[in-house]
Amino acid sequence: MKFDDVLREIGEFGLYQKRLMFLFCVTSCCVITQSVSPVFTIKIPKHRCKIPTYPNDTYELQSADHASLVNETIPLRNGEYTKCTLYDVMESDGTENRTERACNEWVFDKSVFTATLVTELNLVCERKIYRSHSSMMLFAGKFVGAFLNSMGGDYFGRRRVYTFMMLALIASSIGIIFVSNLPALMAFRFMAGAFTTGSYLGIFVITTELLGTRYRRYASIASKSAITVSMLTLTLLAYLLRNWQHFQASLTTPTIFLFIGYFFIPESPRWLVSKGRYEEAQKVLELVARVNGKSLPPSFQIEALASIDSASAASGAEGKQSVSPLSLFRIPRLFLRYTLLYFCWTLIVMTLYGLLLNVSNMSGNIFLNFGIMSTLDVVSITLFALLIERVGRRSFVIGAVGVGGLACLATILPAVLGGNDWVTQGLSLSGRMFVSATMAAMYTMSPELFPTVLRSFGLGSCSMMSRIGGIASPYIADLNTYVMGTFGAVLPQMVFGAAGLLTAIMMFFLPETRGRPLPETVRDAELFGRGNRLMHKANRPQPADVVEMTLLHPKASDNPKLKQSALVGCI
Numbered sequence: 001m002k003f004d005d006v007l008r009e010i011g012e013f014g015l016y017q018k019r020l021m022f023l024f025c026v027t028s029c030c031v032i033t034q035s036v037s038p039v040f041t042i043k044i045p046k047h048r049c050k051i052p053t054y055p056n057d058t059y060e061l062q063s064a065d066h067a068s069l070v071n072e073t074i075p076l077r078n079g080e081y082t083k084c085t086l087y088d089v090m091e092s093d094g095t096e097n098r099t100e101r102a103c104n105e106w107v108f109d110k111s112v113f114t115a116t117l118v119t120e121l122n123l124v125c126e127r128k129i130y131r132s133h134s135s136m137m138l139f140a141g142k143f144v145g146a147f148l149n150s151m152g153g154d155y156f157g158r159r160r161v162y163t164f165m166m167l168a169l170i171a172s173s174i175g176i177i178f179v180s181n182l183p184a185l186m187a188f189r190f191m192a193g194a195f196t197t198g199s200y201l202g203i204f205v206i207t208t209e210l211l212g213t214r215y216r217r218y219a220s221i222a223s224k225s226a227i228t229v230s231m232l233t234l235t236l237l238a239y240l241l242r243n244w245q246h247f248q249a250s251l252t253t254p255t256i257f258l259f260i261g262y263f264f265i266p267e268s269p270r271w272l273v274s275k276g277r278y279e280e281a282q283k284v285l286e287l288v289a290r291v292n293g294k295s296l297p298p299s300f301q302i303e304a305l306a307s308i309d310s311a312s313a314a315s316g317a318e319g320k321q322s323v324s325p326l327s328l329f330r331i332p333r334l335f336l337r338y339t340l341l342y343f344c345w346t347l348i349v350m351t352l353y354g355l356l357l358n359v360s361n362m363s364g365n366i367f368l369n370f371g372i373m374s375t376l377d378v379v380s381i382t383l384f385a386l387l388i389e390r391v392g393r394r395s396f397v398i399g400a401v402g403v404g405g406l407a408c409l410a411t412i413l414p415a416v417l418g419g420n421d422w423v424t425q426g427l428s429l430s431g432r433m434f435v436s437a438t439m440a441a442m443y444t445m446s447p448e449l450f451p452t453v454l455r456s457f458g459l460g461s462c463s464m465m466s467r468i469g470g471i472a473s474p475y476i477a478d479l480n481t482y483v484m485g486t487f488g489a490v491l492p493q494m495v496f497g498a499a500g501l502l503t504a505i506m507m508f509f510l511p512e513t514r515g516r517p518l519p520e521t522v523r524d525a526e527l528f529g530r531g532n533r534l535m536h537k538a539n540r541p542q543p544a545d546v547v548e549m550t551l552l553h554p555k556a557s558d559n560p561k562l563k564q565s566a567l568v569g570c571i
Contacts, residue, residue, distance in 0.1 A: 003270055003452070004213060004517045010285055012212025014292030021219060023261045024207045025226035027166075030255040031196040032227045033234055034173060035138065036356065037251055038189075039370060040238040041117050042131050043360045045110070047124055048074050049086040049103035059107045075100055084125035102126070112366065114242045121182055128481070130182060132474040135357060137186045139470030141193025146467060149198040150460020151325075153205060158456060159267040162202030166258050169195035173252040177245055193467075199258070201463055205456050208447050209270040210288065213517060216448070217388050220440040224381045231374035239367045274453045274520075323453045325461070327522050334526055338458075340506050341446060342465040347499040348401065350469025350476070352439055355408070355432035357477040358492050362428070363421050373429050380437035392514040393445035397438050398507045404434030405500020411493040415486050428493050435500060448513035451525045455518070469499075 011017070051057045051073045054066070061067045074081045085100040108119045118124060123131045145165070152161040172191035179185045207219050234251070241247040269288075272281035282296070289296045329335045359369050388396050408431035414423040442462075450458025479491045511529025519525040 002517055002520065003273065006269075006285060007210070007212045009297055010289035010294050011292035013215040013218065014288070014294070016288045016291035017207075017210055017215070019264065019291070020207050020210060020266075021222050023264060024203050024219065025222050026254075027199055027203050027258060027261070028223045028226045029230035030169070030258060031200045032230050033251045034169075034192050034196050034255070035142075036231060036234060037248065038135055038138065039357060039360050040113070040234075040247060040366070041244045042123065042134060043113060043116050043366060044118050044124060044128070044131070045108045045112055045116065047083055047106045047108045047119075048081040049084070050105040050107045051086070052105075057107050059109045060111075112242070113244070116244045117179070117185065120180075120244070121185065132478050134185055134189050135474035136471050137189040138193040139353070139467045139473070141190040141195075142197040142470060143193075143464050143467035144190075145194035145197035146201060146460045146462075146464030148194070149201045150457040150464060153202060153456030153460060154271070154325075154454060157267050158202055158206045158209075158271055159265060162199060162206070162265065163262050165195050165198030165202055166261070169199050170255055170258060173255045177248050177252060197463060197467075201456075201460055203261075203265060204443065205447065205459055206265060206268050209268045209452070209455070209518075210266075213515060217385075217444050220388075220444045221381060221385050223443070224377070224384065224436075224440045228374060228377040228381060231377065232371065235367055235371045235374060238370075270452050271456070323451075323522065325454055325457045328450075328454060328458075328525070331522075331526055334522075337449065337510060337529075338461075340509055341449065341462060344397075344503050344506050344510075345442060345446070345462045345466035346469035347503045348435060348438055348442060348469070349466035350473045351404070351408075351496040351499050351503075352432065352435050353470050354473035354477045354492060354496050355428060355435065357474055358428065358480075361477065361480055361492075362425055364425065369425065369429070373432060376429055376433040377436055380433045380440070383434075384437045384440045388441055388444065389514065392512045393441055393448075394507055394510055394512045397441045397445070398504045400434045400441065401438040401500045401507070402504035404431045404438065405497045405504065407431035407434065408493040408497030408500060411490040411497075412487075415490045424490060424493075431493070431497065431500070435496075438503075445513050448516070448518055449511070449525065449528065451519045451521050453521065 047059065048070075051069060054069060056062075057066075061070065070081070073086050075085060075087065076082075082100075083106075084102055086103050088099050088101045102125070104122075106122060106124055113119075117134075118131060121127075121130075123134075149161055149165065152164075168191070172188055172195055176185075176188040176192060179188055204219065204223070208216055211219060237250050238247055241250055266284045266287065267280065269281040269284045272278070272284065286296050328338060356373070359373060360366060362369050383400070384396070391399070407427050411424045411427045411431075414420065414427075443459075446462050447455050447459050476495050477492050479495070480488050482488075483491050513528075516528070519528050
């Protein structure tokens with residue numbers, strides 16, 4: 001018996017799963033707002049050096065005398081005042097030396113934002129790199145958070161790890177409001193990254209493991225929809241609250257209520273069964289069945305749950321014993337599969353977040369650009385919902401990330417041919433739209449490639465490795481602030497476009513997971529995709545698989561359900 005058989009009896013997508021999915025969506029909203037807020041909070045406004053002899057200096061010209069003093073003090077290049085230098089004035093006799101020197105105080109344009117972390121901590125000129133460092137610390141934290149979730153989720157349980165991450169997220173979200181120096185900013189960005197990722201992955205795994213095969217994509221659709229709504233709300237809040245502390249406080253307030261979810265989120269019964277805790281698993285399943293208006297049949301009581309482990313043992317596996325993650329990488333087939341999966345995650349996350357951060361470097365209105373990007377996510381959700389089950393997970397990822405990569409590479413054309421900025425921006429935003437759809441598909445596909453006993457580790461390790469790409473993304477997104485000229489303006493998009501095409505190529509070598517039961521054991525995972533050829537899409541087992549699974553399950557020929565489950569699980 002497979003765990004999916006139990007779900008079919010108690011409801012694969014009933015009221016209980018819908019309630020759990022709602023809590024998952026709320027968590028998704030809180031996580032994404034904390035991750036995306038730097039687009040606004042570390043936006044670099046227009047600025048110039050502060051005039052030393054003018055105590056009340058402002059970026060806006062106050063009078064003709066003020067304008068004259070600015071012209072005498074600040075160098076003018078290409079019709080704009082320099083941002084980092086001013087003329088060196090001899091204090092002794094007032095004579096002017098036309099040499100330039102770096103300044104250490106600035107005045108900022110307050111027409112867009114009255115205050116940002118950049119203006120608060122003077123993250124401009126030589127200190128501009130710390131802006132990228134702060135985003136890097138966010139993704140470094142996500143790396144650690146994914147690691148803690150992947151290891152802790154399989155050892156301590158999904159629910160315990162989620163609860164810890166959730167409470168820590170609330171604390172760090174409050175702390176970041178009161179940041180007043182650079183070390184504190186780095187520390188709280190790191191914690192925000194760690195605890196947002198841990199919270200999201202924890203409840204995502206719980207939700208996925210309680211959904212039937214046909215409904216797993218709903219978790220990604222629901223999460224993606226919630227994220228889109230929260231990003232549109234984020235745009236409105238940033239427009240209304242131009243001070244970064246007020247803006248950050250508005251994002252933190254909903255996070256405080258996440259603790260309520262503790263009372264409604266169960267431990268994963270799949271995990272409980274894999275650990276031999278059958279009585280606890282039965283209680284959770286009875287609760288799910290009761291909320292769904294069904295009952296747990298006598299044939300699915302403790303003895304039947306134990307038989308899931310027995311079937312696992314027949315597959316040469318783990319049962320209730322602890323299984324080392326290293327066991328996934330001792331098998332050459334799985335080593336190659338998961339290595340490719342890690343590379344794909346790394347490049348997709350690098351591209352997704354890099355294009356998002358690049359919005360703050362685009363010309364035009366930042367609120368309009370971010371709003372358009374968020375609105376295009378509605379299109380990406382629609383594409384995902386309509387196509388993921390029709391064409392399959394792998395084919396969808398190949399098509400979406402490939403088109404997204406080509407759109408990013410195409411930004412070189414208007415730059416070289418002298419096109420309008422809106423063409424470049426349109427291609428860049430379209431590229432991110434397709435990559436965003438790809439990310440939703442990866443969250444659906446990846447857990448389906450890992451066995452139950454290591455599924456939390458699997459998704460967590462994918463997320464963890466992807467943060468390497470996230471760490472690199474702010475530096476790539478800011479390339480156009482260091483490399484000048486026509487090519488420099490679109491250099492970030494070129495890098496992200498190449499990453500998208502490379503991802504599409506690597507995805508050809510991963511198996512399709514559409515419509516197949518989740519592998520329960522390492523042996524199931526090894527057999528998953530056996531017989532598939534490059535570009536193979538068929539959902540039927542190959543003859544070799546039939547023979548092998550019959551040998552593994554001697555009673556399969558006498559038990560049609562076991563035989564059917566074995567055959568489907570081996571593809």
